[in-house]
Amino acid sequence: MSGAHKSGALLEVSGLSVDIPTEAGVLHAVRDVSLAVRRGETLCVVGESGCGKSLTSLAIMGLLPPSAQRRAHRLALAGEDLQAAPARRLRALRGDRMAMIFQDPMTCLNPAWTIGNQLEEIFTWHGKGNRRAAHDRAVALLERVGMANAAGRLSQYPHQLSGGLRQRVMIAMALMCSPDLVLADEPTTALDATIQLGILQLLAELQAELHMGLMLVTHDLGVVARIADRVAVMYAGEVVEEGPARTVFTAPRHPYTRGLIDCIPQPDRMVPGQRLGTIPGMVPSLVGEVQGCAFRTRCAFARPECAADVAPRHGPDAHMWRCVLPPGMLERAA
């Protein structure tokens, strides 16, 4: 089933838009987003709150709220068109070939069932084997995600577990059917800082071990630098820069990316009391037609031509950005 398609990408998203009708007008929450995730590759989607990161991942899964409208030129998993697929086929794909890890592990486990029940359910629901096999798989996965006494944990209810443990359960749950693609929507945001790194390392390890595609949505660039193969920076519903992690970090071409990188606190290079970096201004409203570069109101390099629509520019090693600035400008400024 794999490898038959031309581009070689596991997940292909091209021209994805999500519109949400509101009282004030149509909210263009996601605008013309194109992404690709290859097998065994980690794509990090970065951006501040409300830039459409989560909606993008929900749109890929087909789990948008009923009022939201999704449009895309192409939306495919392993070559299979997700837009044309009937609901039954989508349900078969979800959880089996593509899985999702949610932001808040405190609310995404059903309090009425034991974690064993919930883990085994996915396995048997997708017809992977009987309860015995499901149980063995659940124990093995809980051990793999680092839970002590995995067999005993299966009979516990979610409220008996801490946040970090629940997120480990969620990861195990996403992996029950060995999916090709895992979408992780800010999997560590709701957790203590001390546990965040452990969870991310675990995700990165599992991704390499199982050779999955991983799309990690986050607003933490520090995280991205550690585990991403590719980075997509989103601003106001648009991918403003996308490329290999190393290129994006060392030679960003969009002022927003530059701004985000400058916002990362660096303990060794900063003096105590120094103000942390910020990007001045506010995210523009996405209600109604959005013209030109959405970042120009906050951009230190804004020019008159930014008010017209900015076509994506392409550099070497599949580096894409949406900015009119000539190369070198950003480096000199920084």
Add this chain to the structure above:
Amino acid sequence: MPGSTPVSAPGEELAAQAALPAPARRRRRPRWLRNIGLIGSALVLAAIVLAALAAPWLAPHDPYFQSLNDRLLPPYFVDAERAVPAHPLGTDNLGRDYLSRLLYGARISLLIGFFAMVVSGLIGTLMGVLAGYFGGRTDTAVSFLVTTRLSLPIIMVALAVVSVFGGSLEVVVLVLGFLLWDRFAVVMRSATHQVRGREYILAAQAIGCSVPRILWQEVLPNVLSSLVVIASYEMAQAILLEAALSFLGLGVQPPLPSWGLMVSEAKEVMLFEPWMIMLPGAAICVLVLAINLLGDGIRDLTVPEGRA
């Protein structure tokens, strides 16, 4: 590389979880034993149910057998002089044994209460859960039906139905079943609506669950505690309404030994033989109270946080 997140000790969290005690099963027993209301009401209800089931063996007489020579015999606790051993709770104005009629009456009350609750529960829960889960047009339609139902007075509908079909056990069950679902619908709708917004519903969709499965597996277990309370309340309500309807002559018909009918028959001699009205009245009261307390007790046990 920029962005060095502070490095934590990865073993920290694991050490903490290893220190946790094994799943505490010891707490399960005392939890429900401590709830006196639950135990007491369960025992009372069990006694009434057993009495109803075993009525043919427990009852000293045929509840329909009339003996006009023995009419209006008082029970022992009222007048020990005139009471006879054959009729420990006396006889009614047709000379039928009161204890036997009370025992058989429990059958009528429980049957009507249970089946009216089941019928209304099925209708109301289905409508409420669908309205709460899908919202939008489904919700509007269900809300309209609930409003329509609330504008129908139960007694008037019962009067109309009984005058067309005649009063019988089945008619009473159906009338109550089709009239008492509104509270089920309203409560299930809001409970489901609350659960609908939880992330585990989205997570269930993300693992590919179908809508019926989500309703059954994810929504229902989480609204069960409200359902149990409403079900017990509605069963008690149905028993009371049956008594009221029978009292008015719109419910089960004589000579069936319904408690409401017994109250109705006793009201003619209420001033001379008040015990006749008090016995079935007390029976209704105890049964309804026991059912309500049991519902509350079960609710305390079934809220998810209560399971351990």
